[in-house]
């Protein structure tokens with residue numbers, strides 16, 4: 335009797351655990367598109383605006399993917415826009431390029447995070463109109479509008495309206511085209527370039543061959559833009575936790591946002607075991623019990 339009861343309890347627990355795991359898997363599947371460790375945000379394939387052409391032109395963005403190891407983050411972009419940008423003598427610096435890539439860990443919308451200077455940013459296009467001097471990872475970032483000086487859209491509502499009126503489907507990758515995360519209306523309200531920031535790390539460019547070895551495969555989602563741009567950076571340049579990342583063309587002729595999260599990196603400073611031991615011995619010698627308990631909590 336006893337043993338049957340035990341077995342039945344065990345069985346009940348197993349089912350409960352299985353259900354919990356199943357629920358977690360289900361949640362993951364809807365929250366992110368994961369493949370070979372890459373988290374993909376696939377954009378509309380017909381919302382890039384290239385003059386009168388809607389979809390498939392020079393400004394079509396197809397997707398962004400992000401992967402991480404314990405200390406490195408990898409970014410890959412699939413698009414028709416080259417890293418040199420689209421030559422245009424009327425545009426600032428003679429080309430319409432990629433704006434900068436923003437990361438927002440604050441849980442607030444883009445403008446609120448921007449107002450408090452809590453954004454992170456990556457300048458990856460050396461020829462764009464970024465307000466920071468060199469490519470790399472920046473913290474305490476504020477963002478500016480450069481659509482005005484790159485023959486671009488004044489606001490997102492204008493972009494969405496133009497795309498839809500020509501039979502395209504506007505999309506912001508993991509966000510709906512009209513998601514209130516970004517301001518939709520107003521004059522020159524698309525903030526797509528770093529205005530100011532503090533440099534905290536470099537980026538290293540990756541060839542398509544290296545990205546392939548890392549398991550990247552945009553083609554499985556029919557994302558077949560002519561350009562695949564990739565780079566990596568040390569995760570110690572950014573916080574861990576959930577983020578929304580996004581980038582626009584300098585004219586806002588296409589844009590993508592991706593939802594993801596970084597795990598705590600091994601490169602983040604952790605206290606040296608010897609130091610902890612020394613501190614604990616020191617503190618107990620002084621008899622500061624409460625302080626010791628506090629430090630113990632911090633360690634665990």
Ligand SMILES: [Ca+2]
Nearest residue numbers: 377378381395
């Ligand atoms: Ca697109």
Ligand SMILES: [Ca+2]
Nearest residue numbers: 426429430431
């Ligand atoms: Ca430009």
Ligand SMILES: [Ca+2]
Nearest residue numbers: 377505506589
């Ligand atoms: Ca888009």
